[in-house]
Amino acid sequence: MATLIVIIVFALFLGAILTGGYNREYLERMQKSWIWQWITTVDHKRIGILYLLAGGFFFGVAGLEALLIRIQLMFPDNQLLTGDFYNQVLTMHGTTMIFLVALPLLFGLMNVIVPLQIGARDVAFPFLNSLGFWLYFAGGLLLNLSWLFGGAPDSGWTNYATLALNDYSPGPGINYYVLGLQIAGIGTLISGINFLVTIVNMRAPGMSYLRMPLFTWTTFVASILILFAFPPLTAGLFMMMFDRLFDTKFFAISGGGNVTIWQHIFWIFGHPEVYIIMVPAFGIFSDVISTFSKKRLFGYNSMVFATVLIGFLGFMVWVHHMFTVGLGPIANTIFAIATMAIAVPTGIKIFNWLFTMWGGRIRFTTSMLFAAGFIVTFVMGGVTGVMLAVVPANLQVHDTYFVVAHFHYVLIGGTIQGFFAGLYFWWPKMFGTLLNERLGKAHFWLFYLGHHLTFFPQHFLGLFGMPRRIFTYMKGYELEMSNLLSSIGAILMTAGVLALLYNIMLTLRKGEPAGSDPWDGRSLEWAISSPPPVYNFAQIPRVRGLDPWWLEKYEGDGTLKAAEPLGPIHMPSPNHLPFLMAMSFFISGLGFVFHSWQVGFLGLIGVAIILFVRSFEEDHGYHIQPDEWNGVES
Amino acid sequence: MRIEEQTASVAGLPAEPEKATLEGKNKILGFWFFLAAETTLFATMIGTYLALKGETMNGPTPYELFKMPMVAFATLILLTSSLTSVLGIMGMHANQLKKLLQWFGITILLGAVFLGLEVYEFMEYAHEGHTFTSSAFGSSFYLLLGTHGGHVLFGVLWILGLMIQGRKKGITVHTAPKFYVASLYWHFVDVVWIFIFTVVYLMGMIP
Numbered sequence: 001m002a003t004l005i006v007i008i009v010f011a012l013f014l015g016a017i018l019t020g021g022y023n024r025e026y027l028e029r030m031q032k033s034w035i036w037q038w039i040t041t042v043d044h045k046r047i048g049i050l051y052l053l054a055g056g057f058f059f060g061v062a063g064l065e066a067l068l069i070r071i072q073l074m075f076p077d078n079q080l081l082t083g084d085f086y087n088q089v090l091t092m093h094g095t096t097m098i099f100l101v102a103l104p105l106l107f108g109l110m111n112v113i114v115p116l117q118i119g120a121r122d123v124a125f126p127f128l129n130s131l132g133f134w135l136y137f138a139g140g141l142l143l144n145l146s147w148l149f150g151g152a153p154d155s156g157w158t159n160y161a162t163l164a165l166n167d168y169s170p171g172p173g174i175n176y177y178v179l180g181l182q183i184a185g186i187g188t189l190i191s192g193i194n195f196l197v198t199i200v201n202m203r204a205p206g207m208s209y210l211r212m213p214l215f216t217w218t219t220f221v222a223s224i225l226i227l228f229a230f231p232p233l234t235a236g237l238f239m240m241m242f243d244r245l246f247d248t249k250f251f252a253i254s255g256g257g258n259v260t261i262w263q264h265i266f267w268i269f270g271h272p273e274v275y276i277i278m279v280p281a282f283g284i285f286s287d288v289i290s291t292f293s294k295k296r297l298f299g300y301n302s303m304v305f306a307t308v309l310i311g312f313l314g315f316m317v318w319v320h321h322m323f324t325v326g327l328g329p330i331a332n333t334i335f336a337i338a339t340m341a342i343a344v345p346t347g348i349k350i351f352n353w354l355f356t357m358w359g360g361r362i363r364f365t366t367s368m369l370f371a372a373g374f375i376v377t378f379v380m381g382g383v384t385g386v387m388l389a390v391v392p393a394n395l396q397v398h399d400t401y402f403v404v405a406h407f408h409y410v411l412i413g414g415t416i417q418g419f420f421a422g423l424y425f426w427w428p429k430m431f432g433t434l435l436n437e438r439l440g441k442a443h444f445w446l447f448y449l450g451h452h453l454t455f456f457p458q459h460f461l462g463l464f465g466m467p468r469r470i471f472t473y474m475k476g477y478e479l480e481m482s483n484l485l486s487s488i489g490a491i492l493m494t495a496g497v498l499a500l501l502y503n504i505m506l507t508l509r510k511g512e513p514a515g516s517d518p519w520d521g522r523s524l525e526w527a528i529s530s531p532p533p534v535y536n537f538a539q540i541p542r543v544r545g546l547d548p549w550w551l552e553k554y555e556g557d558g559t560l561k562a563a564e565p566l567g568p569i570h571m572p573s574p575n576h577l578p579f580l581m582a583m584s585f586f587i588s589g590l591g592f593v594f595h596s597w598q599v600g601f602l603g604l605i606g607v608a609i610i611l612f613v614r615s616f617e618e619d620h621g622y623h624i625q626p627d628e629w630n631g632v633e634s
Numbered sequence: 635m636r637i638e639e640q641t642a643s644v645a646g647l648p649a650e651p652e653k654a655t656l657e658g659k660n661k662i663l664g665f666w667f668f669l670a671a672e673t674t675l676f677a678t679m680i681g682t683y684l685a686l687k688g689e690t691m692n693g694p695t696p697y698e699l700f701k702m703p704m705v706a707f708a709t710l711i712l713l714t715s716s717l718t719s720v721l722g723i724m725g726m727h728a729n730q731l732k733k734l735l736q737w738f739g740i741t742i743l744l745g746a747v748f749l750g751l752e753v754y755e756f757m758e759y760a761h762e763g764h765t766f767t768s769s770a771f772g773s774s775f776y777l778l779l780g781t782h783g784g785h786v787l788f789g790v791l792w793i794l795g796l797m798i799q800g801r802k803k804g805i806t807v808h809t810a811p812k813f814y815v816a817s818l819y820w821h822f823v824d825v826v827w828i829f830i831f832t833v834v835y836l837m838g839m840i841p
Contacts, residue, residue: 124660189671197664201656227667231675239682239777248766248773249689250682256689256770261682268678612795618808 040574042126043534044111047133049430051108054137055101061144062096063497065089070454070490073483076475086471087154088173092144094157095177099184100140102277102415107136107191109422110219110280112430114195116525116532117213119204119541124197126572127614132191134582139184142589146176150593153177156469158270159240161251161262166244172593178241179589185230185237186585192226195219204524205563206543210304213523213547214297215422217304218283221311222276228315229272236265245595260325267318275314278410279307281418282349285371288421289353291519292368293360296547299352306345306352313342323394332391339389346382350375365519366440370421373448374413381409384459399469402462408455420447420500428518432530433511439503443496450492457482457489522547527560535569538626568623575619581610647729651810658811665815669822676826679781680833683774687838691769694762696838701755705835708751709827712786715744716824719817726813731805734813735797741820742797745790752783775834782830785823792816 030036041047068089072081081089115123123129146152150172155164164174199220203212212220239250240262249255251262290297297303319327319335353375362368384406388394397403420443427435461482466473473479517526524541525532527549539562545551552560588603648654652662687696719741725733756776759765766776793816796809803809 125664128664193664193667193671196667197660201660201663227671228674231671231673232678235675235678235682239773242766242773242777246766248777249691249768249770250686250773250777252770255767255773256686256691257773258685258689258770261685265678265682608791615792615795615812616799 036576037574039579040130040576042122042130042572042574044115044123044126044129045430045532045534047129048108048111048113050133050137051104051111054133054140055104055108058096058100058140058144059105062093062101063494065093065096067490067494069093070487072471073473074487075484076473076480078472082471084154087156087469088152090469091154091156091177092147092152095143095153095181096140097411098157098273098277099181100136100143102411102419103188104136104140105419106222106277106280106415107133109284109419109426110195110215113422113426113525114216114219115198115202116429116528116536117216117523118199118202118207119524119537119543120198120202121536121540121569122202122572123194124202125194127575127578127619128190128194130575131578131581132187132194134578135187135190135585136184137187138582138586139180139182139187139589142183142586142593143176143180145590146173146180150176158266159262160266161240161243161257161259162253164240164244165251175241175244175593178237178244179592182234182237182241183582183585183589185233187582188226189230189234192223192230195223196227199223204537204540204543207548210301211543211546211548213283214286214300214303214307215280215283218279218281218286218307221307222279225272225276225279225311225314229269229276232265233269233273236262236269239265241592245592260322263322263325264318267321268315271318271321272314274407274411275310277415279311281374281414281422282307284418284422284425285353285374286356287523288367288371288425289356290547291425291521292363292365292371293357294363294520295356295360296522296550297352298355298358299348300546302348303352306348309345310342313338313345317342320389320394323391324398329391336389336391340386343382343386350379350382365424366435366437366444367421367424367519369441369444369448370417370424373444374417374421377409377413377417377448377451381406381413384409397462399467400462401458401466401468404468405455405458405462408451408458412451412455417448420444425519426525427507428514429525429530429532431508431511432514433507434514434518435507435511436503439499439506443499443503445496446492446499447496450489450494450496453489453492454486455489457485461486517549522550524549524560527552533626535571535624535626538569539566540564566626568625570621570623572621573619577610577614577617581607584610647805647810648807650727651729651805651807652726652814654807654810658807658814661811661815662818665818669818672822672826676778676781676829679774679778680829683778683834686770686774689770691771693768693772694759694764696771696834697841699759699762699764700835700838701758702835702839704751704755705831708748708755709831711744711751712748712824712827715741715748716821718744719820723814723817726805726810729805731800734805735800738793738797738800738813742790742793745786745793745820749783749786749790752779752786778830778834782823782826785826789816789820789823793820 038046038050041050068081069086072078072086111123111129115121153159153169153173153176155169155174159174159177162168164177199212199216239248242248243250243252243257249257251257251259253259286297286303316338317335319331320339323332323336353371357372364372384402388397388403388406424435424440427433461479464478464482466479473483514530516529518530519526524543527541528537541548541560542563544556544561549560552558584603584606586603587606588600591597591599591601591603652658718737722734722737722741725731725737756779764772764775766772796812796816799809800813805813
């Protein structure tokens with residue numbers, strides 16, 4: 001409690017020093033500063049950039065953790081990170097990458113691009129959009145504070161019960177995991193609902209469901225998965241939190257609890273979660289491949305159908321993470337078959353992408369390289385996925401490096417490469433400049449070859465019997481060579497990411513201006529200026545077919561048709577409450593981590609007060625008169 | 635002031651004021667999605683309860699514990715409160731603020747009585763050695779019932795806040811979606827109770 005007051009006073013003090021002392025204009029000056037404008041923004045494009053910044057920051061943190069892991073495993077009997085510290089690094093690498101990197105980076109692209117693709121001025125709930133971001137950031141910060149205060153969580157990203165309970169994990173580590181993910185999870189759920197309502201209600205006239213670009217479709221499906229997958233995580237985290245803080249008996253065998261329940265709940269959430277971060281990448285690849293092949297997407301309807309089917313089946317397969325638990329041959333068989341069935345819609349997608357490229361006029365830009373490379377990598381990851389779905393084989397390689405190789409092939413090959421493809425593709429739309437293609441290609445080749453060098457040998461490590469989550473291995477078991485190669489690959493990947501960072505810094509300093517439509521694009525976002533004006537479309541466009549902008553360019557007169565007369569545009573006002581609410585949640589979480597009920601409840605009371613203030617607030621927004629020369633066609 | 639509000643002030647309130655603006659429509663659709671998410675939250679907790687209800691650790695079993703008459707009475711009260719919230723929304727559609735506030739007032743009053751009964755019930759159980767930490771049965775029972783009770787409490791406070799707003803601002807295209815969404819929430823909490831009543835109490839009556 002005292003610490004808290006000290007921190008608040010210190011923050012006020014620091015603000016005063018930086019802006020020139022306390023006086024009547026203190027508040028006013030703070031409100032004019034750029035930090036305040038970014039904190040209070042409700043513009044979907046700015047929030048998207050915030051997501052990219054925060055996700056990028058956590059990507060750096062978790063990437064360094066990965067590098068440390070690989071350095072430790074480079075040689076046998078290495079002593080760099082041992083025992084508990086290795087467990088912490090490993091746990092935080094997985095947790096951060098899944099929760100704080102993969103999804104937020106994709107959320108960043110979705111936030112900027114989806115409203116543009118459907119011809120909307122903003123998302124359905126600008127306030128909630130901001131709230132979702134700040135909750136995610138508060139949760140992520142809370143989780144990573146564990147490094148400084150009390151030690152990081154150390155029982156794996158799956159956080160299995162017994163190991164994660166007080167007996168075996170004393171100290172605040174797992175509390176950080178539980179509360180950090182709880183807060184970030186609320187933010188994710190809010191953002192998911194926001195995307196759903198945006199896509200259902202805010203589409204421009206003529207933008208029917210089967211005219212939506214694939215990235216919008218996959219955002220829609222991923223949001224439905226978020227809607228049904230995150231609440232079970234919330235419930236499970238509550239149980240874990242109560243077991244640890246209040247001594248309840250959900251997972252404690254001594255009180256009749258059952259550890260398998262945590263596994264079920266975690267994977268009922270966890271399997272859809274990996275599809276949540278996979279499916280939007282499919283959408284990015286679809287848009288990128290059709291744009292750079294100068295063809296409409298092959299089999300658009302089957303692509304949509306496959307996406308929905310993958311989303312649906314994603315909920316039916318969670319037990320394939322639990323084959324070794326011993327649920328019996330019937331349960332295992334059903335879930336094995338359901339798992340293999342997912343290969344069918346995924347195969348449909350792979351062939352559709354290949355047929356889109358077939359006979360197209362392909363341009364191998366960096367974005368397209370990532371997309372084409374993805375097809376190869378993802379097929380390999382998919383094949384090992386089907387191998388793992390075979391129960392007897394699974395029993396052999398469960399918890400070995402074979403599994404590690406499999407999920408890094410699909411997650412890096414899919415999600416991360418998808419994000420990179422999307423970043424190079426939409427960067428000009430977001431910032432108005434082109435990323436350097438030479439450096440981009442260096443990035444691709446370093447990262448892509450590095451990825452295969454890192455993870456291909458790990459298949460064999462797994463087959464030779466090297467278990468995952470083990471901090472060292474001994475000489476003479478034929479594990480040395482593959483581990484060394486794998487670590488060299490990780491260094492190559494790091495070099496690739498550094499090339500991207502250098503590229504970004506170079507482009508931000510003096511990038512080549514992009515113009516509104518640098519790639520000869522197909523969907524609506526390429527019809528407006530880069531970066532788009534704050535209201536996006538001066539007039540809401542009328543959509544006349546699939547790939548509407550391509551249609552207007554090559555079959556129309558090259559301008560979008562408007563669906564409304566030019567007039568003043570209503571915009572929502574910026575709001576500071578989302579930030580305050582996330583701060584209250586953060587304070588509450590920090591209190592509960594250290595068993596300080598006063599601070600915990602103080603934070604929750606703050607949340608309740610802000611809810612009421614928001615409910616009574618009337619936001620009339622403001623109006624913009626659009627610049628007619630900067631209008632729809634630009 | 636937007637076009638919808640201008641027409642509202644000239645021509646009176648539209649027939650369904652909660653759906654008259656895009657904001658209102660968004661709010662209602664978004665809330666339906668939120669309720670869908672809540673469904674899986676409660677489903678997870680009910681599933682956990684079903685898995686753990688046998689683990690009483692020699693404490694009282696559901697059959698020995700539950701007092702059916704009182705629970706049935708509480709159920710009746712909560713179901714009635716759903717009806718009164720509908721009457722409140724009918725008042726809103728008829729543009730009668732007084733009727734809306736009256737029925738919503740009765741709704742939260744019934745909600746508060748339900749909460750009082752639930753607290754009394756829990757205190758009785760605690761006397762008999764059935765607590766949050768006594769066994770896995772206790773933990774899963776109180777998590778499920780407590781989450782539902784927390785929802786009722788939140789609903790009571792929320793609707794109270796909306797009633798204050800209603801008194802200040804009246805029924806407008808701004809406030810109508812809020813009343814409507816709050817009544818959706820209240821129905822949802824009721825529906826969850828029907829499941830809890832069936833799965834926890836009625837099935838608990840089987841010795």
